[in-house]
Amino acid sequence: MVVALLGTTTIFAQGFGLGLDYMMLSGTMIESESGIAVKNTAEENVSSSSAVLNLSYTHPLSEKLDVVGSLGYGMGFGLIPMKASLSYGIASNISANLGMGMYMVTDDSYVPYEGTIGEDEWKGSSNEFGMNFGVAYNMNAIGIGLGYDMIKGDGNNTLNALTISLSYAFGSSSEKGDKPVKKKKPAKKKKPAKKNKTSK
Numbered sequence: 001m002v003v004a005l006l007g008t009t010t011i012f013a014q015g016f017g018l019g020l021d022y023m024m025l026s027g028t029m030i031e032s033e034s035g036i037a038v039k040n041t042a043e044e045n046v047s048s049s050s051a052v053l054n055l056s057y058t059h060p061l062s063e064k065l066d067v068v069g070s071l072g073y074g075m076g077f078g079l080i081p082m083k084a085s086l087s088y089g090i091a092s093n094i095s096a097n098l099g100m101g102m103y104m105v106t107d108d109s110y111v112p113y114e115g116t117i118g119e120d121e122w123k124g125s126s127n128e129f130g131m132n133f134g135v136a137y138n139m140n141a142i143g144i145g146l147g148y149d150m151i152k153g154d155g156n157n158t159l160n161a162l163t164i165s166l167s168y169a170f171g172s173s174s175e176k177g178d179k180p181v182k183k184k185k186p187a188k189k190k191k192p193a194k195k196n197k198t199s200k
Contacts (some may be wrong), residue, residue: 008060011139015059019070019167021052021148025077027159029128030109051075056167062087068097081149083132098133103159128152128159136165143167 054072062068066087073080080137082171085099106125112124145165152158 015057017056017058017143017169019054019056019143019165019166020035021054021072022166023052023074023077023161023163025049025159025161027151029105029151029159030107032079041181041185048077050074050079051178052079052081052163054081058087058169066095068099074106077109078105080104080106085132087136095136095138096134097136097147098147100129100131101127103130103149105159130159134163136185137166140171143169 018111025048052072052074056068056070056072057174058066058068068083068085068087069085070081072082081101081103083099084099085097085101087093087095087097107129110126112126128151130149130151132147132149134145136143136145138175145167147163147165149161151157151160
């Protein structure tokens, strides 16, 4: 509700967007079908899904290149993705994206890697780094995207996601692929030539 209210203002609308991602997850960071938390078992690769509500900000670098930052909140398998990526317009309505981010895994099923280094016990963090890439199709303010996230945790822990996204850009209907056609200024009308006065 706060985002919807702020989105009506001109200041907030510039460059901001709201999106919903459906992430089809697979890897060893997800609990098994029996409900037992997966720790460090590379041989067990299970799957799950999560709906991620995210807020993004787009800053143009050039005519075709933008930098995009986003913060999300996952509902289903708990995670909070924080991403930064580059978006390049390859056509008037199509863009390709490549970036990296930090994924805070908040789901109770995920137990970070635990081990012993020498005489010291060591426990990994639930904040994992990863890369993402994909393509998006933009129809004025509405965008549809398909992406892939690759996350590598401590030890043999992995988390991958095929992501389908739907987004809305507040106050934006620009296209990055082609330059807008400049309107030609109308030609000035020539003034009629003055007639020479003849003496009677």
